Amino acid sequence: MNRLVLLPLLAIVAAVTGTIVLENWPLPAAAKVTELQGDAKRGAYLARLSGCVTCHTAPATPPLSGGAAIASNFGSFRAPNITPDPVAGIGAWTFKQFVRAVRQGVSPRGETYYPAFPFEFYATLTDQDMADLWAAVQATPSVDKPSEGHDLRFPFNVRAAVKVWRSLFERTADYEVDASRTSEWNRGKYLVEGPAHCAACHTPRNLLGGLSSKELAGDPNMQGGGASPAITAGALTAGDYTRESLVQALRTGVTPNGDVFGGSMAEVVHGSTKFLLEQHLVDMATFLLDLGSGDASEGEKSKP
Amino acid sequence: MMNKTTYRGPAACAVLLAGAMAAAGHSGATGIVGERMMGMMMLSEQIKLLAPIAERPKSGDVQKLITAAEMISMHAGSAMTDLFPEGSLDAPSEARAEIWQNWEEFVAYADRLGELGEELEESAKALAVEPKPESGEKPSTSIAEVSEWERMDFAWLMGLSAAPAFMAEPVTTREIGGASDTPQVRPVRAVYSDVSATCAACHSTFRREP
Numbered sequence: 001m002n003r004l005v006l007l008p009l010l011a012i013v014a015a016v017t018g019t020i021v022l023e024n025w026p027l028p029a030a031a032k033v034t035e036l037q038g039d040a041k042r043g044a045y046l047a048r049l050s051g052c053v054t055c056h057t058a059p060a061t062p063p064l065s066g067g068a069a070i071a072s073n074f075g076s077f078r079a080p081n082i083t084p085d086p087v088a089g090i091g092a093w094t095f096k097q098f099v100r101a102v103r104q105g106v107s108p109r110g111e112t113y114y115p116a117f118p119f120e121f122y123a124t125l126t127d128q129d130m131a132d133l134w135a136a137v138q139a140t141p142s143v144d145k146p147s148e149g150h151d152l153r154f155p156f157n158v159r160a161a162v163k164v165w166r167s168l169f170e171r172t173a174d175y176e177v178d179a180s181r182t183s184e185w186n187r188g189k190y191l192v193e194g195p196a197h198c199a200a201c202h203t204p205r206n207l208l209g210g211l212s213s214k215e216l217a218g219d220p221n222m223q224g225g226g227a228s229p230a231i232t233a234g235a236l237t238a239g240d241y242t243r244e245s246l247v248q249a250l251r252t253g254v255t256p257n258g259d260v261f262g263g264s265m266a267e268v269v270h271g272s273t274k275f276l277l278e279q280h281l282v283d284m285a286t287f288l289l290d291l292g293s294g295d296a297s298e299g300e301k302s303k304p
Numbered sequence: 305m306m307n308k309t310t311y312r313g314p315a316a317c318a319v320l321l322a323g324a325m326a327a328a329g330h331s332g333a334t335g336i337v338g339e340r341m342m343g344m345m346m347l348s349e350q351i352k353l354l355a356p357i358a359e360r361p362k363s364g365d366v367q368k369l370i371t372a373a374e375m376i377s378m379h380a381g382s383a384m385t386d387l388f389p390e391g392s393l394d395a396p397s398e399a400r401a402e403i404w405q406n407w408e409e410f411v412a413y414a415d416r417l418g419e420l421g422e423e424l425e426e427s428a429k430a431l432a433v434e435p436k437p438e439s440g441e442k443p444s445t446s447i448a449e450v451s452e453w454e455r456m457d458f459a460w461l462m463g464l465s466a467a468p469a470f471m472a473e474p475v476t477t478r479e480i481g482g483a484s485d486t487p488q489v490r491p492v493r494a495v496y497s498d499v500s501a502t503c504a505a506c507h508s509t510f511r512r513e514p
Contacts (some may be wrong), residue, residue, distance in 0.1 A: 045460035053463055137336040140462055226513050248355045252500045256353030260500055262507025270501050275461060277452055 022160035023215070025167070027084045027106050033099045034127045038135025046133050049120060050195040053081040054271030064089075065143035070116055072223040075152030076211070077116035085142040098137070099130045105166075114150065115170070115209065120199035123172045124190065168211030188287025191280060192216075196272075198288075199229045199266060216291060226263060232292040246285040247278070325485060337397045342385035343379050350375045351500065358496035361431055369428035376499065377421030384414040398512045406509070413506040420502060424495045431492065467494065 033060070047053050047064075056079040058068040067079030081088040090098065096110040103117030105112060113119060155161060177186050192198045204212045204219045218230035229235060232265045236246065240256040248254060253261040253269040261269055273281065350372040358364045368390065390404045402412045459465040467490075507513075 041456070041458045041461065044458050045456065048461055057463060136458070138457060138463065141464070227328075242357070248359075249357070252355060252497060253504045254351050254355045254500050256352070258348030258350075258508055259354075260348075260351060260503035262511050263505060263513040267505035268507045270504060274497065275456075 003067050022158070022163060025160065025163035027110070027112055027163060027166075028104045030096065030100045030106075031104065033096060033130065035095060036128055036131040038131035038133075038138075040132070043129075043132035043134065043136025044127070046129055046195065047136055048272050048275040049191070049280070050133075051118075051131070051197065051268070051272050052082070052127075055117075055269075061145075062141060062143045064137065064140050065145055066147050069151070070224065071208070072116065074223075075150065076152045077114060077152075078148045079117070079272035080147035081143060081145055082137060083140050083143045084138055088144045088146045089142060090137065091142065095131070095134050095139070098134050099127075102130065102133070103128075111159055112166060114162055115165070118197045118200045120170055121173045121194055121200065122134055124175045124194040155173070165208060169206075169208065171211055175260040176178040184283045184286045185290060187280070188283035188285070189279070190252050191284050192287050192291075196284065198231065201268075202231050212294075216288070222264075224264065228265075231288055233289050234288055234292060241289070243282065243285045243289055246288065247281040248279045250276070250284065251278075252275070325397065333393070335456050336387060336389060336392050338392050340384075341397075343384065343387060347376060347379050347503075351503070353497055354499075359373050359493050361428070361492045366428050366432045369431070370425055370452055373421050373425035373428055375421075376424065380418035380421055381415050384417070385411050396449055400510050403510045410506070410510055413502055413510075417506075420495055420499045423464050423490065424492065424499065427489045427492045430489045 016241055021166045044053075052179055053063055053152045055067045055070070056064045056065060062083070066081040069076040069078055081089045084091040087093045094102075100106050101108070101113070101121060102122050102124070103125060105115070105117065106114060145261070150157070175190050175194060178189070181189075199216060200210060200219060201222065204214055204217060204221075205223065206212065208222065216231045218235070219228045222228055229239075241249070242256075245256040249261070250269060250273040252274065256260065260266075307498065353368065354372050362371060388399065388403055388410070391401075393399055393401065455468055455470045457465075457469050460468040
């Protein structure tokens, strides 16, 4: 057969095969969830802790009406409108669809979300947490502003390809109580590794955005540009952090040397951690100031 | 003769200036860049000094708070923006060229910092005023009697209000503001939070991050 005919034919066959494979690539089935009475205030607290308000709210716009662009090596992502508006927001969703979206990263239409939405870290949220978050969303004023779509380059704009990424790199948060540790340490581990999703910025990523196993070791090449420091015990201690000053930094954005966080950490503090209970900040600081403390390679100065 | 209050500010300023000059010199900064780095260092000294006391200030912290507030006001507004002539980006400056592209925004942050410095001073002075119980009035709820969780509310957490309803009620401001005929002021921690948020917003927009 003529090569000029064969090559395009092979390309078409490959494209069709690829599409069929991607469309049929499995996603996690909907997990069971118990419908419980939600507490909107607790849900709002969880929305602060988990970064929902920060990410889904652009500056000077109503809460949850859609976020500012998040720059990455693949293009820019925009968190959608998640107010209860039935058309522009998520008002037409069911509670079960909401739970699957948040904990499993699968939309009501059965599509995967991009991991810019850190669903991996929300897997440990309980059914009660989800009921409370749902109640908080329902109690938020509706906004009919349509969501702005992502602006991604090819091939990253092929959403179905994220399924392959998930099979290769997804690391769903898991949590087990360590009975040999204090309740503060255990809560801190849960918060840091789960809903507060510190690793999303402070753990290095590979070229395709997969998290490495160097937990919270700092990312020298963050997706949005710049670098994030290590926030392990050795790095924090070398940066003059104590439990008290780390709590202060998370509460106010002020570091032990009197500097004030800028960049994405400023967003985290002023959109999330400054709203948290003192006890939860103490828990997080307790865990972080112990993380990797037995590792001899620790010690690079941290300036979160 | 200089009274105690007006004497302490300049004295603290002189000590910090000496420290800041040494630090800025050590960083290799000279000229206008060196001057403004000194100014920023002096500001950061105030922020650092306030950090451990702003959350729960005691009456013994009043003078420290007032002095720090005066220093913040002194280095904000035009005192800050005058140190940023167009194009002054020589190393080791961390300033971004966006400052001069969005000069009005930069000026607004500097002015806001000045306003907050003045507000912080008022909040600190209010700490020194003892509450005067009014006869026949039902005792008000003290902030200490309400748990941290109870002080939070849905609207504040979700970003629908700027402050928790509990903090906005006179019952709370009375605790730090004294008698009801005293002009109401915000708590020190709320003003300090706004100071750090203003610094953070300015840094995010106009400072190069590592």
